[in-house]
Amino acid sequence: MKRVLREAHAHIFQLGRSLSMLELGGCGSAEQMLDAIADRAKTLGEDEWLLAQGARPQGWDNPSWPGRAQLDQAGGGRPVVAWCFDYHAMVASSSALTHARIDASTTIESGVVELDEAGEPSGLLLEHAALRMWNSVPEPDDAQRRELVLAACRHLIGLGFSEVHDLKAQPWLGTVLSELLAAGEIDMRFELFPLVPDLKASIEAQRAGFDERVRIAGGKCFVDGTLNSRTAWMLHPYADGRPEHPSGVAMMTTKQIDNALLACKEHGLPLASHAIGDAAVRAVLDAIERNGCERTRCRIEHAELIDAADLRRFVELGVIASLQPCHLLADMEALRRAVPDRLDRVLPIRSLLKSGLAPGVDLLFGSDVPIVRADAEDSIQAAIHRRRAGMSESESINPGEAIDEETAWACFAPGSES
Ligand SMILES: [Zn+2]
Missing domain, CATH: 3.20.20.140 (Metal-dependent hydrolases)
Structure with missing residues (x-):
């Protein structure tokens, strides 16, 4: 017998958004993550944002996130943001960072904009820096x-x-x-x-x-x-x-x-x-x-x-x-x-x-x-x-x-x- 159920606490629009995002939970390395991003990018319009979630670098043999330049390449230059599974960290591509006005000089309370050896954003954003990025993603029409x-x-x-x-x-x-x-x-x-x-x-x-x-x-x-x-x-x-x-x-x-x-x-x-x-x-x-x-x-x-x-x-x-x-x-x-x-x-x-x-x-x-x-x-x-x-x-x-x-x-x- 199929039960008829009530879901008494949901967030319908956010669920729809999360279902539409590229799921990275199955990726076992930065390379796999970049491949998945490149595959998804092929299905998108020229300047369309690529939104992803579920990455678990902590579980990879090499737990380093891919860098900004790699994201730029995999995403074909379009804005890419990819959340960590726990929504406390993300990586963003160059055009996404530019859109959010995040650069090497940006300071965000309760947030971190990680810098690479050259002193430029590596793409990794933590806590409120990740939120700033997310809040700048254009709303769906x-x-x-x-x-x-x-x-x-x-x-x-x-x-x-x-x-x-x-x-x-x-x-x-x-x-x-x-x-x-x-x-x-x-x-x-x-x-x-x-x-x-x-x-x-x-x-x-x-x-x-x-x-x-x-x-x-x-x-x-x-x-x-x-x-x-x-x-x-x-x-x-x-x-x-x-x-x-x-x-x-x-x-x-x-x-x-x-x-x-x-x-x-x-x-x-x-x-x-x-x-x-x-x-x-x-x-x-x-x-x-x-x-x-x-x-x-x-x-x-x-x-x-x-x-x-x-x-x-x-x-x-x-x-x-x-x-x-x-x-x-x-x-x-x-x-x-x-x-x-x-x-x-x-x-x-x-x-x-x-x-x-x-x-x-x-x-x-x-x-x-x-x-x-x-x-x-x-x-x-x-x-x-x-x-x-x-x-x-x-x-x-x-x-x-x-x-x-x-x-x-x-x-x-x-x-x-x-
Ligand atoms: Zn709730």
Whole structure:
């Protein structure tokens, strides 16, 4: 029997973009990477950008990135940017660097422009320097956008999803999805959560006419950072935190969370808050209580750590827990280093269900694709085994919070109300 699934946390346009990029994960050397780039370049228009991702030089016998001159040659002089698999580094060709106005004299806070022996950029960019480059890549035009969104939807349909929630929906996304639905190119349901500042424009677009299978379902905000950068906001310091923010980073003040809630409420909509650390989760629950937003179907996205004192508050305040258990598979080592004393607080799925949340109704599973792949099997594996396939039971993270397979699939079941 083929299951019908809901992906409760996706980024549709970014997925389409990442599907369209040259994948370098299979390359075992700089030479192979350059060959792959040269092959792709042949399929592109003269000045068309060549975007690639997934390179893993760390796994090569010679772990050096190809240089800028090699990229220029392989790419036929066109702008080329190629991400490392972890999105913290990239290499860029000469014309790409020129386009981004990055040269030997460029300094970028929290970023590195590596120089070669001649004192010129080698092509390798780290952290914020890589981001500067990426942000200067031209945005796809309307026709390309439509194709990227369509490719993403087809990819998700192929994985069994009939309903998708986009948790940072661009104001134009609902219109493009509606066109694809009306043209009969796809048939699925969408709930869109634009960033709170984009809500107004998104609702105006909806008023202009969406397909009945698309709706603006709430606003989105970011209350903290991420676990891997130790910026998820925790109640207790990390075991290996950064001196400048030992317990992570609160990216919003109490007042700002209140305002985000109220801005959504004004439109009769709930707020979906990115909150990974237990302090961020508590701050959101507090705000929902303080502002009388109980039972408005506000959502907390991620909630990787939840303090015991806050467990019952989800059901008491009518808050939806939108979880991505699949991240546990990638984060196991990071969690052991970061919160070794509080692994029992990591993704307490069983306790949340026991407190009264119903799978597929107010406890939802998703993936955060394209940060990780959207395959539901990954979250099922994490939810029932709490470890990667092939690992021994003793390596599981917080195994007391494991749930059975049927319940795990139920967290992917599309809602009856939609
Ligand atoms: Zn996300």
